[in-house]
Amino acid sequence: MAPMYTGKGKYWELTNSWWILLTLLPFGITSFISFLFVGVRVKKPRWIVYGLVYLAVCIVVFILPTSGITALTALLFWIISVIHAYKIRPIYLIQLDVLQSKEKVLDNQKYSKLRQEAEERFNVSESTITRPPKPPTATKKRKLVNSEEITTPTEVDTVQVNKINLNIASEREIASIPEIGIILAKKVVIKRQEIGGFQSINQFSEIMQLKERTIQNIEKKVTFSHVDHIPKEKKSGRVIDY
DSSP: OOOOOSSSOHHHHHHTTGGGGGGGSGGGTTHHHHHHHHHHHTTOHHHHHHHHHHHHHHHHHHHSOOOHHHHHHHHHHHHHHHHHHHHHHHHHHHHHHHHHHHHHHHHHHHHHHHHHHHHHHTTOOGGGSOOOOOOOOOOOEEEEETTEEEEEOOHHHHOOOOOEETTTOOHHHHHTSTTTHHHHHHHHHHHHHHHTSOOOHHHHHHHHTOOHHHHHHHTTTEEOOOOSOOOOOOOOSOOOOO
16 A cells, blocks of 8 residues: 555545656656656756756657667656656655645735735724624632732633643644744744754744744744653655655
């Protein structure tokens, strides 16, 4: 059974591997299309160069007079292109998964911006916008002790704002922060494993080289706790660049 390289399932991986079929045509006459397609799809110039090389070989083979050497050369490059396509398939699927996740985040940010512009254009007030219900405000119970009134904290006082702990959160949880996204979330997890966790927002911003505006936006959304062991992210498949 073939391994899965992403978390999107076998069907998604198979439907996004159709380009390999182009390398199976006789003598690989369409192999170059496969490499040009994947190179352009995930923005990898090296694969585009490979596609141009296979195209050049195909043209040369058809121009040269038919002979045993010409046929052997065409057969050799056909076999090489098929093997090469299977080698880059895991890399392509992983990079396509990351690229689509990034595009989804960017689309959400774009729609949020369009909605904000529309609200400003039509002068929509805060009272007319549907908002999720606010949590109950914290109230304090009062009781008398020795004829003196004292204030005791209630359960609501002990509830803290739900923040994402960057020292124990998963890659998906970190990526849910709009200012971070899937690409930076992967870098955060890798760096977290290297240094054993982050101590503060200042250390985090310095290590990840974030802009001041980004730090201001995420400062109230994240927290850092002391942990003895940082859980490792599970990775599937092996990425080898060819």
